Amino acid sequence: MQEAQPLTENILAATIQQRAADSYKGTYGRVTLIGGNRNFGGAIIMASEAAVYSGAGLVTTITDASNQDALHARLPEAMFADITDFDQSRELIKGSDVVVVGPGLGTDDEAAAVLADVFNVIQSDQILVIDGSAITLVAERHLPLPETHLIMTPHQMEWQRLSGIAIDKQTVDWNLAIIDQLDATIVLKSHRTQVYTDNGVYENTIGTPAQATGGMGDTLAGMVGGFTAQFKDTDQAVLAAVYSHSAIAEKLAKTQYVVLPHQIVAQLPQFMKAHEG
Numbered sequence: 001m002q003e004a005q006p007l008t009e010n011i012l013a014a015t016i017q018q019r020a021a022d023s024y025k026g027t028y029g030r031v032t033l034i035g036g037n038r039n040f041g042g043a044i045i046m047a048s049e050a051a052v053y054s055g056a057g058l059v060t061t062i063t064d065a066s067n068q069d070a071l072h073a074r075l076p077e078a079m080f081a082d083i084t085d086f087d088q089s090r091e092l093i094k095g096s097d098v099v100v101v102g103p104g105l106g107t108d109d110e111a112a113a114v115l116a117d118v119f120n121v122i123q124s125d126q127i128l129v130i131d132g133s134a135i136t137l138v139a140e141r142h143l144p145l146p147e148t149h150l151i152m153t154p155h156q157m158e159w160q161r162l163s164g165i166a167i168d169k170q171t172v173d174w175n176l177a178i179i180d181q182l183d184a185t186i187v188l189k190s191h192r193t194q195v196y197t198d199n200g201v202y203e204n205t206i207g208t209p210a211q212a213t214g215g216m217g218d219t220l221a222g223m224v225g226g227f228t229a230q231f232k233d234t235d236q237a238v239l240a241a242v243y244s245h246s247a248i249a250e251k252l253a254k255t256q257y258v259v260l261p262h263q264i265v266a267q268l269p270q271f272m273k274a275h276e277g
């Protein structure tokens with residue numbers, strides 16, 4: 001029986017680097033986030049905020065046009081593209097270091113067409129983070145995964161849909177049997193999130209029920225995008241994002257009954273400064 005190693009604070013200084021004086025926005029990666037239908041615009045806005053506040057150099061949000069004003073009101077740093085404009089989306093995806101797809105995307109036929117196009121366009125040297133509705137779509141429609149650096153961030157029910165393993169049977173050994181065939185890093189979210197990488201399985205040692213609120217995972221997906229765009233070692237970047245997300249939440253939860261996703265985002269620049277290696 002395989003055991004997960006504890007994920008500890010050491011991951012932060014090992015991953016979060018001081019910025020070089022001669023760097024510019026291009027040094028810190030282009031992240032494109034795709035999702036947010038008419039009902040779930042908040043999800044892709046929260047993910048986009050997380051990518052910007054974790055330091056991604058350039059962020060573009062491809063979403064339903066009805067979300068454009070809200071996106072820009074909250075986050076003028078992000079560029080916008082209309083999710084129905086496939087030609088423009090393809091160009092944006094081609095120019096990205098990291099693509100995050102799924103927060104609030106929905107699971108209807110239009111969402112499935114968007115996801116299929118992302119899978120067609122993405123290249124093997126890019127990082128693709130698949131979250132939320134995009135995981136459900138892959139599972140329900142049996143979509144083949146593209147050959148690229150894949151990171152998937154399912155919660156336990158999304159992992160049940162994708163892996164076929166019932167939530168109460170999701171042990172490390174059973175999970176690995178499926179993950180070995182997927183060729184992806186899996187962030188299996190729960191009250192003690194596990195991260196399955198090529199170099200081992202890690203379990204988060206922190207986190208709080210104050211995080212149990214809608215949008216918390218959308219925020220993590222954006223942070224994974226922001227961290228992997230900047231930090232060379234992709235496995236470490238994913239682990240540091242998972243740890244930082246919970247560490248900030250724990251700190252806020254000392255005086256708050258519930259921690260809101262945007263409050264975690266607001267703390268990110270200070271938190272990363274305090275923990276740079």
Ligand SMILES: NC(=O)C1=CN([C@@H]2O[C@H](COP(=O)(O)OP(=O)(O)OC[C@H]3O[C@@H](n4cnc5c(N)ncnc54)[C@H](O)[C@@H]3O)[C@@H](O)[C@H]2O)[C@@H](O)CC1
Binds near residue numbers: 040214
């Ligand atoms: N403000 C927004 O726009 C929001 C949009 N959201 C989006 O809504 C879409 C659907 O995602 P949902 O996750 O809400 O719905 P799903 O239907 O995919 O998953 C929720 C179901 O899974 C079950 N479940 C079992 N274990 C769980 C666990 N450990 N964590 C979470 N759920 C567990 C729940 O009881 C529930 O039945 C996604 O695209 C997501 O990004 C949500 O993030 C909520 C906020």
Ligand SMILES: Nc1ncnc2c1ncn2[C@@H]1O[C@H](COP(=O)(O)OP(=O)(O)O)[C@@H](O)[C@H]1O
Binds near residue numbers: 209210211216
């Ligand atoms: N009780 C808990 N303890 C620690 N972390 C939690 C708890 N409940 C939820 N979380 C965290 O909140 C996030 C929820 O993700 P997800 O279900 O995808 O949310 P959403 O799709 O609404 O954004 C995950 O990172 C999960 O680890």
Ligand SMILES: [Mg+2]
Binds near residue numbers: 131132155218
């Ligand atoms: Mg989610």
